[in-house]
Amino acid sequence: MSDNGKTTVRMTIDGRSIDAPVGATILEVARANGIDIPSLCYHPGVEAFGACRLCVVEITKPNWEGWKKLVTSCLYPVEEELIVSTRSEEVIENRRVVLDLQLARVPDSDVIRQMAAKYGIHDTSYEKRKDADTCIMCTICVRVCEAIGANAIATLSRGPEKYVDVPNIDACIGCGACALSCPTDAIPMTEENGVRHIWDKDFELVRCEVSGEPIGTPEQIKHFAEKSGLPESYFTKSDRQRKKETAADLARVMLG
Ligand code: SF4
Ligand code: FES
CATH class of the missing domain: 3.10.20.740 (Ubiquitin-like (UB roll))
Structure with a gap:
């Protein structure tokens, strides 16, 4: 107000x-x-x-x-x-400069290439970064990790050398929120044979006790239970399963 x-x-x-x-x-x-x-x-x-x-x-x-x-x-x-x-003209020109610079930073990022192309930029007018990954240093991963309360990801070094990493891998709960929220897919995450691989670490995947679908890591479930005050059993069911049960509970209440 x-x-x-x-x-x-x-x-x-x-x-x-x-x-x-x-x-x-x-x-x-x-x-x-x-x-x-x-x-x-x-x-x-x-x-x-x-x-x-x-x-x-x-x-x-x-x-x-x-x-x-x-x-x-x-x-x-x-x-x-x-x-x-x-x-306005100034706004469009500002976007063009930002995207031109980002294209120099991450020349191999499809996301940035597509965004730049919308503004008529098909190649950067700046010097391309050598051996570039696709990180644009937006720090969304750092802020998401902070918001979750794991605080595992940080920005390291300064200036053009700045990068994101997990300085304390023990703090990582393997939830994958960083990878899922990264706009340029710069954080590789794979899931195979019941194991999630992220930040060079393997995490076992827990399956939903009802549907059997993979729902997260034991570290993630423990962390969310501690933070929320809810029992760990609340997090050992998939979102879909929980919604189904809530709908069934509601129907029972409504229909008497
Ligand atoms: S979210 Fe992705 S692009 Fe942004 S800083 Fe993290 S790794 Fe880099
Ligand atoms: S400064 Fe607003 S989205 Fe990046």
Whole structure:
């Protein structure tokens, strides 16, 4: 709620008048209204970081006398009378520069190649990184791991040498959330014969006690049970199975 007690603000995005919830960011409101703003380091499950600058948009207000500025939409909160352009010339040029630079960083990333191609960039104008992996240093994996409470992943070194790794492999619970949330598939994870392999470590896979489908690692189940206060048995069933049981419980209650 804003200082004056209002729960929404009236703003404009690409000419559309929108009532946006107070406290939301421009990116959240745009996406909730079907307006596309590309992003690389934004993940809805973790705090925004503002690192990639791909989500930049142009803003102004009626009393700014024509003055405009570029802001990162994943961090900038909506405001009354804000006028946002997600497709101005400056915004498009900013995206082109960001993607050109990212293409130099990860020339072999299909995701970045496809995004850059949408803006007419088929080869980078910068020097390509040698022996490059596909990590764009968005740090989503680090923030997701932190949010889960495992704190196994960290950024190491500085400047252009910076990279992500698992300095304390014992802290890794093998949940795979980092690999699943990585926008460029830079964290290899395989599952074979009941074993998950990630960060150069093997984790046994526990199977759902009802359906038999693999549901996670023992370390992951123990960790989630400790964090949530729920019994480990709650995590030894697949999501699908739990939903089925909840639906059956509900039906029993509703039908008496
Ligand atoms: S490994 Fe993936 S999620 Fe982690 S920083 Fe690199 S690109 Fe981002
Ligand atoms: S998504 Fe906003 S700065 Fe990366």
